[in-house]
Amino acid sequence: MNAPMIDTADEITPAWVGAALGAVPGSVHVTPVGFGQIGSCLRVALTGTGLPASVLVKLPTADAGTRGMLAGAYRSEVRFYRELEPTVAVDVPACHLATDVTDDGRFTLVLEDLAPAEQGDQLLGGTPQQVLGAAENLAGLHGPRWCDPALLDLGWITLQDADGADLLAEVYPSAVGAFLDITGPLMTAEAAATVRATLPLVRDWSLARAERFGIVHGDYRLDNLMFSPDPAVPVKAVDWQTLSLGLPAKDLAYLVATSLDPGARREHERSIVAAYHARLVEHGVTDHSLEECFEDYRFAMLQGILVSVFGCAYGARTDRGDRMFAVMVERTAAAVRDLGTLDLV
CATH class of the missing domain: 3.30.200.20 (Phosphorylase Kinase; domain 1)
Structure with missing residues (x-):
């Protein structure tokens, strides 16, 4: 039209x-x-x-x-x-x-218009079944263009490069400071310490594992997912304004860690990653084992902290937003500790 x-x-x-x-x-x-x-x-x-x-x-x-x-x-x-x-x-x-x-x-x-589908609620969190469906849908973004060299020629979405990593390392400390000033009363001291522990690691983390790349949504979380009672299409993803090329597991780790309370995540994360991986295979990914997929998931956990820190520090502030970013980081920081993410960087 x-x-x-x-x-x-x-x-x-x-x-x-x-x-x-x-x-x-x-x-x-x-x-x-x-x-x-x-x-x-x-x-x-x-x-x-x-x-x-x-x-x-x-x-x-x-x-x-x-x-x-x-x-x-x-x-x-x-x-x-x-x-x-x-x-x-x-x-x-x-x-x-x-x-x-x-x-x-x-x-x-x-x-x-996806009505009567309902938007997820980042503050409340999701159910394991919702996150499972969202992860399987996510494989439909990553799998068909997995490591597709044609993506590198698009120009308008790119992989992280050294200059971008240097800029990230330069601006991240001030963003962390602003984030902790805002969310300090809303988070545990343990979560705040985990955020601080990421400071010397973000440059190397952002450049690592570039041999596996795909289309990364960048903000694939509950508030950007619409859930339907239709079992044929249980979830649809919206808001495609933060696209990049990168390690696909960044979307997966961000989804799971920010959506589930730590107890539910610990119980269900392996089965969710396995379901995501199975869908990748269905979409033609044959050179990425389940073990490697789970290791990428562990490594990618910093995504939830970085996106939340920058979103909170530089986005338009609201009471819900402050509480939402604090909850997202609290959940993700627990995953970072549980999975030993910082030791993988």
Whole structure:
């Protein structure tokens, strides 16, 4: 479809929807979804034949300065749906329209509305069954393009290099300081000590195991997963703005550690990793043993700490956000200690 790019909810008219979906609705009703910290998401209810009951429209933030800074993130999501999604097997919302992203960050996405599927809750955590389904879905992202050299030629997503690792090591200490100032009252001293213990390791960790690479979602966690009662498609992944190339197990470790309380993780992590690995094999990965997969999972545990530290230190602050990042790090720090992750770097 060839609908024009729009900037505001007022531009979502029957004629525009017709250009986007191929059939003009009798009416449209637009309501906001979520909090819109880095953009806006709008649910558009439709009437008429040949149309879904509703769709979601994603637009950039209205603030021009912020919008420009986020253009790279917006571009990653658009290019995922346009270029990568057809080549992988991860379950995601169907994309009806993905426009170009302008240099100042303007774009428009029209996606399948996944209702009545429900978003996961990072604070509450997930059930082992939810995490198992999410891990199996994740293998559909990693497996089909596992170590595909063509990914290295894309240019808009890349592997970590020495310059990036140096920058990470430079900015990480201040991010840790800000994170601990914010979350200090919300975390145990043991978790805080684990975070500090990562400080001398992040550069080497970020460059290690580059011989195994794939498409990394970068924020594959409960808040970015939609869970459905449909057993055929129990989970779909959203928010593709943090893509990179890297060790695939970073997504897996991040998912499991941030989603499950330590007791549940200890009980179920081996079976979850085994299920993920089995799906990798189904998707054609033949040179990656289950033992190696679990070792990568152990090694990759720092992902949950790094993403949470930077998200908390530099993201827009909310009470829920502060508590969420503290919980994510508390859970992940326990996994780092249990699995001896720091000894593997």
